[in-house]
Amino acid sequence: MSASSLMAFDGTSRADQWDQPMTTVVDNADAPLPDILDIGAGNLVLHGRASKLIRDELACYCELLPVFWPENRGEVVNVLGLSDCLDAESSKWVIGAQSGKRIRIEKYEFLKHKVPERIVFKIPERRFETFCTDRFAEFLKVHNLRGINLVPVWISSSDSPPPTARD
Secondary structure, three states, X not given: OOHHHHOOOOOOOOHHHOOOXXXXXXXXXXXXOOOEEEOOOOOEEEEOHHHHHXXXXXXXXXXXXXXXXXXXXXXXXXXXXXXXXXXXXXXXXXXXXXXXXXXXXXXXXXXXXXXXXXXXXXXXXXXXOOEEOHHHHHHHHXXXXXXXXXXXXXXXXXXXXXXXXOX
């Protein structure tokens, strides 16, 4: 199995195919390594402090798969399972001109009561992307973890849902 197909995390386990730790090259070897690296499509690699701080939280619903690069080690986060929390009907989709089929989501709407308590999750409609909750953003801030930029796709509030969300 190729490295690229192993990295196409879709909510299913890769542990049995990850028979030896993946090795990689860091393209900016002179810069200090961040705590968390984004290696595309929301695939996260924990490094150093981030591994120690967040490992227990993730271990119950993620695989932490080893990855090595010169003189360093990290863990690729493979989120297991899919959370059925997207409000597909209220979300705004880009529709294919020829096919008339949904291509991608332009504006997300979630069913607040179905958004998992986990700090990271995947949804069936975008199974190759990793989503995070406000708890994850707060965790990064509290522990001053660096390396990734979080892009809000939906604004939630613990007091009340956004006006377009359905509970």
